[in-house]
Amino acid sequence: MGRSLLRFRRLNGIKQAHVAELLCVSQGSISRWEGGTHAPDEHHREKIATLIAAHANNNGDMAMKRLISTSTLAVHLVCDATHILLAASPARAAVFAGGVDRYLGTSLWRYASPEIAEAEARLADDGWFERPFKALTFRTGDNLSHDVPVRSSTVRCETIPLADGRVGRVTTTLAQHA
Structure with a gap:
């Protein structure tokens, strides 16, 4: 999930600090998730999935x-x-x-x-x-x-x-x- 979040951020030009604010966590948490040193808990995995999920409806x-x-x-x-x-x-x-x-x-x-x-x-x-x-x-x-x-x-x-x-x-x- 962290690698997907990293790619989403890079493709959309979004800073870690902004994602941290959206997910109500620290920027350090985002960094650790993206780097693979920690994994988000189930609650945050669901929030990340909602944030990065593709819809292809446009x-x-x-x-x-x-x-x-x-x-x-x-x-x-x-x-x-x-x-x-x-x-x-x-x-x-x-x-x-x-x-x-x-x-x-x-x-x-x-x-x-x-x-x-x-x-x-x-x-x-x-x-x-x-x-x-x-x-x-x-x-x-x-x-x-x-x-x-x-x-x-x-x-x-x-x-x-x-x-x-x-x-x-x-x-x-x-x-x-x-």
């Missing part, structure tokens, strides 16, 4: 949402920091139990496979949160979920700056595996 992001929503590939767009679903292609939406509208605006993190969780844990070490336009291709296994199934496949995750200064993550299934 005109600047409509073209991207339309491209994803009409793609023939299995692809979806989430907030890079919170994993909140912003858009999904018909191929991706087809596997969502109850339809894609049930999941729009909610975090997909609880459906992550162990391999997705492992890849996410390595992102900070790989410089993922230092700047936009990062990409990662990896192989994942099944998540055993009936609601939002993840099947054994090769996926590619790519960051993309959104119009509001936040960062989205486009995830595309490149190949299904048996």
Whole structure:
């Protein structure tokens, strides 16, 4: 969460002192969270998530949402920091139990496979949160979920700056595996 906060601040030109004021903490707390020496408590994680969450609801992001929503590939767009679903292609939406509208605006993190969780844990070490336009291709296994199934496949995750200064993550299934 700290690395996501750091990237959000840098992309939006916001000082630590201002974020500290918004979150009712000291500037030192922000520095420690961003540096990874301390982690925010649950209350502050929720406040940070609200602050940095991408929404892609403005005109600047409509073209991207339309491209994803009409793609023939299995692809979806989430907030890079919170994993909140912003858009999904018909191929991706087809596997969502109850339809894609049930999941729009909610975090997909609880459906992550162990391999997705492992890849996410390595992102900070790989410089993922230092700047936009990062990409990662990896192989994942099944998540055993009936609601939002993840099947054994090769996926590619790519960051993309959104119009509001936040960062989205486009995830595309490149190949299904048996």
